Amino acid sequence: xxxxxxxxxxxxxxxxxxxxxxxxxxxxxxxxxxxxxxxxxxxxxxxxxxxxxxxxxxxxxxxxxxxxxxxxxxxxxxxxxxxxxxxxxxxxxxxxxxxxxxxxxxxxxxxxxxxxxxxxxxxxxxxxxxxxxxxxxxxxxxxxxxxxxxxxxxxxxxxxxxxxxxxxxxxxxxxxxxxxxxxxxxxxxxxxxxxxx
Ligand SMILES: N[C@@H](CCC(=O)N[C@@H](CS)C(=O)NCC(=O)O)C(=O)O
Numbered sequence: 001x002x003x004x005x006x007x008x009x010x011x012x013x014x015x016x017x018x019x020x021x022x023x024x025x026x027x028x029x030x031x032x033x034x035x036x037x038x039x040x041x042x043x044x045x046x047x048x049x050x051x052x053x054x055x056x057x058x059x060x061x062x063x064x065x066x067x068x069x070x071x072x073x074x075x076x077x078x079x080x081x082x083x084x085x086x087x088x089x090x091x092x093x094x095x096x097x098x099x100x101x102x103x104x105x106x107x108x109x110x111x112x113x114x115x116x117x118x119x120x121x122x123x124x125x126x127x128x129x130x131x132x133x134x135x136x137x138x139x140x141x142x143x144x145x146x147x148x149x150x151x152x153x154x155x156x157x158x159x160x161x162x163x164x165x166x167x168x169x170x171x172x173x174x175x176x177x178x179x180x181x182x183x184x185x186x187x188x189x190x191x192x193x194x195x196x197x
Pocket of ligand 1 (some may be wrong): 005028033046050058059061096
């Protein structure tokens, strides 16, 4: 689903790694993710899922880990350095929890399932998250260590939708700089915004 931030983080990483893939759309609007056929692919009824020659991997962050390890992209997931690997993991958890409660919640409630309370709470959680990220990124270009990792990829997609959901990164200049660093990477692809949904 083109407008899913969880799916975009996977497509973004595939593109950064220069890997070929076939994208299979799943219509959330038509409830395709809730069908028995789809639940054989992901019993949790969520997208995205990676199918690598029959090996099914669900959970976007697990897909990022898999792709980095499978394709020898150790800079992107530095498993040989325990401290840095843990730092990447910490930020993957932020992407799975705080980004979900913040910008992802506000994005869904603004664009797809209108819900004013969810927008308000999602924006409140986004501001808290962005404040923490901004302090962390003071004097740093990337979330974990001196180069880009899957932690940056996982956190990027929903945060990039700020202007559509009610925040501008001008208030968090270090996060804005970090976002531009990601957008300057070779192979970067933006997350699309629906015109009419
Ligand atoms: N933890 C999952 C979350 C995936 C997720 O929430 N996907 C949304 C679309 S962005 C979804 O499938 N929503 C359908 C639903 O919850 O019914 C991951 O990282 O892949």
